[in-house]
Amino acid sequence: MPDPRFARRTAWEFDPDPLGSLAERLRVRGELYDLTESNPTRCGFHYEDARIRTALADARNLLYAPDPRGQASARAAVQAYYQARRIDLDPGRIWLTASTSEAYSHLFRLLADAGERVHAPQPGYPLFELLAGQNDLELAAYKLHYDGGAWELDWESLESAWTPQSRLVLLLNPNNPTGAYLRAGEWPRLQAWAAERGLALVVDEVFFDYAFAPDPNRLCDCLQDATALTFVLSGLSKVAALPQMKLGWIVLAGPAGAAAAAIQRLEMILDIYLSVAAPVQNAATELLATAPAIQAQIRARTLANLRELDAGLSASPEVTRFAVEGGWYATLRLPRHHDDETWARRLLEQDSVYLHPGHFYGFSQEGCAVVSLLPREPDFREGIRRLLERVRQAS
Numbered sequence: 181m182p183d184p185r186f187a188r189r190t191a192w193e194f195d196p197d198p199l200g201s202l203a204e205r206l207r208v209r210g211e212l213y214d215l216t217e218s219n220p221t222r223c224g225f226h227y228e229d230a231r232i233r234t235a236l237a238d239a240r241n242l243l244y245a246p247d248p249r250g251q252a253s254a255r256a257a258v259q260a261y262y263q264a265r266r267i268d269l270d271p272g273r274i275w276l277t278a279s280t281s282e283a284y285s286h287l288f289r290l291l292a293d294a295g296e297r298v299h300a301p302q303p304g305y306p307l308f309e310l311l312a313g314q315n316d317l318e319l320a321a322y323k324l325h326y327d328g329g330a331w332e333l334d335w336e337s338l339e340s341a342w343t344p345q346s347r348l349v350l351l352l353n354p355n356n357p358t359g360a361y362l363r364a365g366e367w368p369r370l371q372a373w374a375a376e377r378g379l380a381l382v383v384d385e386v387f388f389d390y391a392f393a394p395d396p397n398r399l400c401d402c403l404q405d406a407t408a409l410t411f412v413l414s415g416l417s418k419v420a421a422l423p424q425m426k427l428g429w430i431v432l433a434g435p436a437g438a439a440a441a442a443i444q445r446l447e448m449i450l451d452i453y454l455s456v457a458a459p460v461q462n463a464a465t466e467l468l469a470t471a472p473a474i475q476a477q478i479r480a481r482t483l484a485n486l487r488e489l490d491a492g493l494s495a496s497p498e499v500t501r502f503a504v505e506g507g508w509y510a511t512l513r514l515p516r517h518h519d520d521e522t523w524a525r526r527l528l529e530q531d532s533v534y535l536h537p538g539h540f541y542g543f544s545q546e547g548c549a550v551v552s553l554l555p556r557e558p559d560f561r562e563g564i565r566r567l568l569e570r571v572r573q574a575s
């Protein structure tokens with residue numbers, strides 16, 4: 181009997197992850213300083229438990245009323261979220277998905293055929309590689325350039341990555357992990373560049389609400405006057421810090437003809453799956469209403485941890501931090517005695533500090549590391565203290 185055959189797109193390398201296993205053992209023993217923690221439900225924030233549980237006990241949950249776009253009440257809740265950001269949306273341009281990750285997959289299926297190209301920022305979110313591969317697309321990175329004080333889009337690398345097979349450009353506002361927002365000033369150029377080439381723009385705004393300070397130059401509304409087909413993605417996972425609820429959304433803008441064709445096709449894709457569960461849709465208005473309070477707690481935590489980090493760095497000139505405007509992460513540059521993988525291994529083995537090496541996010545600079553700003557303050561402080569002490573000893 182022949183062996184069952186598997187699709188090439190699932191031929192991943194299933195190497196054991198020794199760092200991950202060691203981190204798990206240390207976690208079980210209560211000894212881990214986990215600076216990779218990005219699950220907000222594990223970080224001691226105060227959720228409005230009763231309100232969330234009541235919202236999930238809606239009697240309408242016992243009815244099945246499928247709508248490929250998502251239920252009107254839930255789309256109205258998304259519309260209200262944008263209204264609070266002073267963005268007026270037509271609910272007919274909002275679609276619900278089970279997550280932002282799923283939304284990416286739907287858009288990849290909508291916009292590109294097998295072998296075509298999707299452009300994504302580097303450094304950037306590691307899941308893109310897997311999402312592109314799962315949809316038989318080629319991921320072509322464009323670079324984000326660090327000028328010493330800020331991250332900016334490297335136009336030359338975007339233009340040179342483009343080929344006639346390019347179909348869409350992913351943009352993160354702000355980026356994960358660098359926390360850099362898109363500039364309002366570069367948006368018309370990006371729109372025109374994409375429109376001229378028939379490319380779609382996909383803007384991931386999951387961390388949009390987590391800015392450390394206001395900035396008038398930040399791109400706040402990428403839906404207005406879109407000349408290219410433009411999709412904005414977000415979801416409860418970060419907006420309400422509820423990744424377990426599984427609710428994301430897609431918002432569309434762009435020229436009328438292309439938008440009408442996109443709507444018809446996208447709704448067909450969504451109709452194939454109907455993947456958003458009724459309980460989360462019925463609860464969406466209430467769940468989104470809990471967002472401001474949880475966001476305030478997260479912003480206070482990430483800012484406090486960022487200040488703590490900076491206080492430590494001021495006494496440790498060997499380690500520097502890249503500028504960060506928002507999001508849940510800070511990015512560091514460690515001395516070059518070791519590469520980033522070796523630093524990550526040593527810190528875990530010797531100091532029980534777990535962080536992500538920069539190559540995981542595609543940093544081209546040597547010795548980079550990414551730390552989450554979500555952990556409880558005492559854990560974060562001790563993790564950073566140990567990291568800086570280890571660097572001092574190695575210097």
Ligand SMILES: Cc1ncc(COP(=O)(O)O)c(C=O)c1O
Binds near residue numbers: 279352423
């Ligand atoms: C930039 C970015 N986009 C999307 C997601 C995934 O969100 P979801 O839980 O809605 O799939 C994440 C998760 O960390 C993320 O960092």
